[in-house]
Structure formats: structure tokens, C-alpha cells
Amino acid sequence: MATDRDSVLLAAVGVLSRQPTAAMDEIARAAGISRATLHRLFPGRDALVREVAGLAMRRMAAALDAAAIEDGDPVEAVRRLADAIVPRATEAAFLTGESRLFDDSELWAAWEQIDARVAALFLRGQQSGAFRVELPAAWLSEAFLDLLAGVGWAVQEGRLAPRAGTSALTELFLGGALRRDQ
Amino acid sequence: MATDRDSVLLAAVGVLSRQPTAAMDEIARAAGISRATLHRLFPGRDALVREVAGLAMRRMAAALDAAAIEDGDPVEAVRRLADAIVPRATEAAFLTGESRLFDDSELWAAWEQIDARVAALFLRGQQSGAFRVELPAAWLSEAFLDLLAGVGWAVQEGRLAPRAGTSALTELFLGGALRRDQ
């Protein structure tokens, strides 16, 4: 069943987000299967990594959908987005570390679409007056996704409690490091 | 003279920050020397990468020194830090992408010291009431360095103008995405 492939892909995300150069051997062990079976499921390493990337993109896009980032108050939309996407921080860390994947035009387009949707949210917020206009929406989007990847790394290395990820991302990104009431 | 080694190391930072798996061949070409000379200068790939990391750490630490982050008003210290360290964003991007280097205890300690100094700055700012206390100083430090790496990537890919890096980092990190005056 397809669950097999997906569970292998999820295990691979975990390994590859930490070690982008991990060998098929390590990925197979992390997935609890043998190297032979891994090759039976996927034609080769490239195909595996590209499928991992595809799944990661779909899961991130699904988080954008679930958060309905195109609707309602932009600030609330960002909060919903953070809630929905922090559980996908590992995927973001993987994609950030596997930047050479973006030679593939299909994957590049998928990433571009995610980035564009997030940027559109920030642009909408700038037009509504909620977000600062000094910072380009494209940079806000990139910074948000970079911080998301940072959350993924920090959680994996145990430097950040998983439950703390959402507030760490939301509070820093929206409010910054400065106290506002002084 | 030592300048040779350093100029090669700087060229290597540029390549490896984009392509952490770049071959000796590509690094040599980027440095304008042959693969043979590259091997004459450095015992091997591991040694080269570790020296690149060492130089990157020293340059980042020098930026902390130059900004005198241990002195004066914490907010001003962060602004000085951003000014001084954005020119080292490529190094930060390299170190972020080469996380497996941190198995080496010496490099790990050097990174830990940089991280600790930045975290101490934020802790100092929290104690003085300038920075928000809801966000752990360790996370502020990590997020700051993640955003710095993000600036490095964005500049290299041409998505962010080099001169815009400092304000992009400072404004987002200190003030967040929200407008403060409404």
C-alpha cells in the first residue's frame, strides 16, 4: 500500500534534514527497511530525494491551505499559518538544506508557489496597514521560511522544545525582539 | 605567503555556502588555481573544509569584537552587530549548511562561543528591559544567526540587494513584521 512509501519518505525527511548527504544505507535503517527494499520502492537516490521534496512541498502547501492564509485579517492569518506550519518545520529544514534540488524546474515551481503565497499574505498585510512597509514582502516571506527551518533544526537538536516552536516563530517574527511597551 | 591560503579559503567559502558538496575540482576553479595546487595547500578535503570553517568563525568572532557587543546599550549593540556581521553573512550561510562539521569538538566549541556571546547580549538586553523576555535568549541568538544565513543566501541568489542586508536583518529582527505605530 501507499502507506509504505509515505512512511519511508517521512523517515527520510528526518534523516535528510539533519544530514543532506546521508547515504541510502542510513535512510533505509532510519525507515526500518533494508537497502534492497528501499531500492525496490524508489528507482534511485535522486528519485527518492525528489519524492521526499515533493511530499514536503505538498505538506507545506496543505498547511497553507489549512490556515486559509488568503482569507481574513492578515495578522490572524499569519498566526494560523504559524500554528499550521510549525509541525512541518522539519520539511522546511530539509528543503532549505537541499537547495541544489531547485535545479529541477518542477520542484522549483512548487517552492516558488509556496513562497509566492506567503509573500502575497505579507503584501496584503502591508496594504492593509498591519505590516511594516519598509521590509519587502519577498524578504518577509523568505525570512519567515528561514526561521521556520531554524525552528526545525533547533527542535531536532533538542535546543527548542517542540511545543515552544509556534510561539518562538510567531512572537519573534511578528513582534521582533524589542519590547513594545516602553 | 599566507595570503594565498586565505584567498583560497575565501573563494571556498563562496562556493561551499552555495554547494556544501562541491568537489575539490570546483573549489580549485573558483579559487583560480589547479586541483594539484589546492592539494599542495591543504592536506585534503576535510582539512580544507575545516580550515574554511575556522576562518569563517574567526571572521564572525572578529565582527563581534568590532561591534563591541559586550558594551553599552544592548539595542545599539545589536545594531552595531548587524552592521559588522552582515558582511559575514556568506560565512554564516556556509556554517549553517555544513552542520555536520560540528562533530569536530574544536569547531563546535568555537561556534558555541559565538552563539554564547550573542545570547549573552540578548540576555543583557532582557535584564535591562529592552528586549522581550517571552523569547529565550538562546532562541533569539539562534534566530538571529539563522536570519543572517538567510541574508547570505538571499544575497548570493540575487534576491536581496547587498546593501539592503543590514536593514533587512536589523529591522525584522528588532522590530518584527508588525507596524508599531497604530
Add this chain to the structure above:
DNA sequence: ATCCCATGAGACGTCCGTGTCGCACCTGCG
């Protein structure tokens, strides 16, 4: 002009990861 020496070019062996195959096992089913 001569010598020295660093460099570039190319060839070579080695290692590691990949991809494929054959075989044994085991589990579920008829």
C-alpha cells in the same frame, strides 16, 4: 643567460556509495 621552484596538466590507484542481482527466509494462504 642560467637556475630554481612553484604551478598546471594529466595519469593512475583507491575508496566509497550506488545500483543490480541471486539466494535464503518467513509469513500468509490455499
Add this chain to the structure above:
DNA sequence: CGCAGGTGCGACACGGACGTCTCATGGGAT
């Protein structure tokens, strides 16, 4: 009980990158 399908294990060949070596070249110093 026998069988079929899936899985693990080990062996193999292949390829690419690494590391080393030799040799020719060219620029600089004496």
C-alpha cells in the same frame, strides 16, 4: 503441507571523487 510474494542479506560491477605522482612549463631571482 506446499506455495507464492515480499523482505533481508550478501556479493558484484560501475562510477565518481579523492589523493598521489610525474613531467613539462614559465616566471623570477641571481
